[in-house]
Amino acid sequence: MTKLTAEAAGTFAIAPTPFHDDGRIDDKSIDRLTDFYAEVGCDGVTVLGILGEAPKLDGAEAEAVARRFVKRANNMQVIVGVSAPGFATMGSLAHASMDAGAAGVMIAPPPHLRTDEQITGYFRQAAEAIGDDIPWVLQDYPLTLTVVMTPTVIRKIVMDNSSCVMLKHEDWPGLEKISALRGFQKDGSLRPLSILTGNGGLFLDFEMERGADGAMTGYAFPELLIDVVRLSKAGRRDAAHDLFDAHLPLIRYEQQPGAGLAVRKYVLQKRGVIASSAQRKPGSGISATAKAEVDYLLARVARVDRRASLEPQSSAAG
């Protein structure tokens, strides 16, 4: 697998980790999920992120999951989330992943960081801990991680660490942040950097227009992300928004903190991609009412985008 570079673009799916109902890792569903991402046209897959319930796996399990995704991914690049409370665990997983053929790793700041110096210092130490030959993605997700990084701080991290090649952008609000970073590049103070956006895709329509290179998020219809990225890059603004808006009610529903993962696993299960929507404990379930709401939203999306028409299958897979 080629290593990740600052030229990376397109759509990277954030993969959930499939479990059996009893909490064991479901290897077959990992394979099917990987194949699904490849078939719909994803450029890459990011595994063991927050959505991937990574902290619920022990070290051996995490390495096994990363290897399985990488092995199956063929032409797609795989990024492995290696955020950990300590650098020993981070380094172990990073090396195991790269040895297995991953394209790069992703690192989020630990929640206790507050000052600019603490943040930039942490990432210097993290980059040193994994070794400067491993390309890595900086995750900027203040809503969940509580660490706030200004554009200036992000620039410093990128300029301090040559192995940092991508920003997973999911500040909220974040549109001005993309503009600020692209502005830094215009004025020559920031080197090339891939920016893929998260936040469930909730602002993907405008993020692309602000200069993002693509999407990296877990919406259960990665086809939509791929299309919006493609249409936007082709300059077909209205078409991009028309398609995006058709999915927005569901995108919004999926983007509920905590509850969103249950919705995504439910939809992926309905789509026949994973066998069970189970989460490892502690996890949140999805109520019958919520399922019916998702079904209703799917039916509404399907009026515009036939790929969301899941009803026949759902009776079998639901």
Added chain:
Amino acid sequence: MTKLTAEAAGTFAIAPTPFHDDGRIDDKSIDRLTDFYAEVGCDGVTVLGILGEAPKLDGAEAEAVARRFVKRANNMQVIVGVSAPGFATMGSLAHASMDAGAAGVMIAPPPHLRTDEQITGYFRQAAEAIGDDIPWVLQDYPLTLTVVMTPTVIRKIVMDNSSCVMLKHEDWPGLEKISALRGFQKDGSLRPLSILTGNGGLFLDFEMERGADGAMTGYAFPELLIDVVRLSKAGRRDAAHDLFDAHLPLIRYEQQPGAGLAVRKYVLQKRGVIASSAQRKPGSGISATAKAEVDYLLARVARVDRRASLEPQSSAAG
């Protein structure tokens, strides 16, 4: 003005506080804004909330703003946000507001509260501080306030304090919370309680179906909130969603923390309702790019809902 009761329903607009460009309060825009809410059919107006930049006003200004809204409101009920770091300030504003004719007050928990006992204890003291003859609204907004109240805690607060008549519901995610509270009422453990929902209206479509009595939020097209509440209560589910979905791209754009207020004031200014979109310091502005994005969204909404067609006026007012 009649006092607020647990039977309150419909749409209460959360009003921004209009300022002149130099930061002085703009009384004429308060009047025009109040008239606007009445004309479009709001049932009430909530002033001096978080959106209303309440903490930026000193005590005398807050009382003056509350009085002006109340005086102008005619048949609409006015709820005054009285959250304050201490009970003395809270009590002063509550009494001044009720003396002026307000229907009730709204109280949010201070951010340092953590345990269930701290939360329920705080609201007991707050209710005592304002006096038990003033009806009040419990604001549940963890995303901004960082205080997490379970359905059980909300029930205890409501049952402990007979003057608590309404929940401003804006937990996120929050659909299951509405269901849980309505379930408490079915099993007889919770007395009648009005539930109006906030969060910029982002989930109003399903919140109504879960049992909400209406909306209390600041979306710059309260007409949409009114229509969705009405259609939903009339059982016209698809029609409610169709209209809601047409506005959702803009609702989503407005619901960005911090940045959202600038968007709302910009739209209200475009609509000719307030004279300036200025915020008091410290405030966030809105970039030219963001304005263009909002204009684009307005034009798209206007394809379905003509009330969003502001282009002719915008050249004059923009």
Added chain:
Amino acid sequence: MTKLTAEAAGTFAIAPTPFHDDGRIDDKSIDRLTDFYAEVGCDGVTVLGILGEAPKLDGAEAEAVARRFVKRANNMQVIVGVSAPGFATMGSLAHASMDAGAAGVMIAPPPHLRTDEQITGYFRQAAEAIGDDIPWVLQDYPLTLTVVMTPTVIRKIVMDNSSCVMLKHEDWPGLEKISALRGFQKDGSLRPLSILTGNGGLFLDFEMERGADGAMTGYAFPELLIDVVRLSKAGRRDAAHDLFDAHLPLIRYEQQPGAGLAVRKYVLQKRGVIASSAQRKPGSGISATAKAEVDYLLARVARVDRRASLEPQSSAAG
């Protein structure tokens, strides 16, 4: 009263706000407390700080309390805490205080500030809001305020705002911070700045040795603070520590977050300085067991420092 300058030094007592048992402000105890601080030799008094239950007062009460302290203070400088959720309230209290003769004001950062830019930006706006002719004290108290300021950020605030003349230092741990700031002054990158230390005096012994100019805290025996500051400045290291260590068990007991204020008011009441140890709601009381523990500690301190021998009075005032 002379205005506060960067040459300020010595001991500034942080004054509690005395209340009657029913929560009304106790003016006579304000007078007696002020006289007490003057008699024991304080150089200044800081009122309406966190310890002073400032947020529990409404605007009019805060101004009245500030005026009363200032009027009574004679030769002591009075600093008024003006931290507020908004600049309108902050400015009103600052001007009222300076008009009444205060020496300066104190400003703490609001808890939502995170990044270096947010923090330095806030203080620029705050200094502008009160006007650049009012000398002010920067309060650095991360444990309670949750805002973390590096030495570099503090330097920037001081260099950005010529009216900032003093740091109330109460980071924890904080000894290296004093050394870092004094180092900045040695290398010429920081202008003169008075540093008075808080934290209940828990590290005053070493803070003086690190370069502090004195103490600004609320320990109920300001005599001890005065003595330690004096002995330390005179180079009598062992004597300073001997006296400090005799009080440390009580200093430590008083420095318990939340509970500490009740202890201080209890001791000041025992000393006959204030009439009641009551706090305004929401406040914490002091249990009978805790009172007995404080009495025991006082008796032990009194073996070394006779000023702590309060037993005869305590039976009357307790």
Added chain:
Amino acid sequence: MTKLTAEAAGTFAIAPTPFHDDGRIDDKSIDRLTDFYAEVGCDGVTVLGILGEAPKLDGAEAEAVARRFVKRANNMQVIVGVSAPGFATMGSLAHASMDAGAAGVMIAPPPHLRTDEQITGYFRQAAEAIGDDIPWVLQDYPLTLTVVMTPTVIRKIVMDNSSCVMLKHEDWPGLEKISALRGFQKDGSLRPLSILTGNGGLFLDFEMERGADGAMTGYAFPELLIDVVRLSKAGRRDAAHDLFDAHLPLIRYEQQPGAGLAVRKYVLQKRGVIASSAQRKPGSGISATAKAEVDYLLARVARVDRRASLEPQSSAAG
């Protein structure tokens, strides 16, 4: 090794994890440290706690460290901190530790828990995850962990989980909490529970008087903890306080968040117990000035307690 029970009492030392200067684990120092704890008379040792830099070790290292301590501990009971972001890691370490002969494990709440229900739910799941035959210690440390547990919540956790046999009490302030819990036992609503106190020993004198069973903390002179616990249980109140007070200036110095560990490792190194004071990255060092301050404090303690007289060794080891 006998399993931990609710009858546990005395002094459990919180052990730092000794590293070589290059960050590798120093097994020989683990042995020497364990022997030291046994020689001075500790009843137990707690390893891989927050002080033990546990998150910096990967899974295999953590198990190896736990095994080494257990094997060397002989008659002392060893408690292994197993707090982890997920139950898989927690369970692995718990079973490996118990298999190696540990007496029990310790679990702290993850920082995201807020409501009473979240907290009690978490510990139910954690106890289930490790299996109900492993005795465990509930760690209550809000200052660092940000999770606040009321006495009522602690009682519920203990009553819900029969395998919870001990509270590591380090709320701050916390004296009333001990009294409340012992009160619950008097009124029959709480079953027997060992309470050992932490917080660096800063309140050990009064914690014993409130009903604690002993100390579990990392003060570099566990002899002092042992003596205070013993004297207090023997009813020799003044003697306990006299000895405690002599150490308090150093106890206080060691109890600085973050910086404290560097002080402890420095003192243990001076005492010849561990070979290096190095911490794994990210770690805090200790400045030359701080070292001199600690040396000064040691010399002062040594005037009363000869065991603190380290000067001859210090020139060699320092």
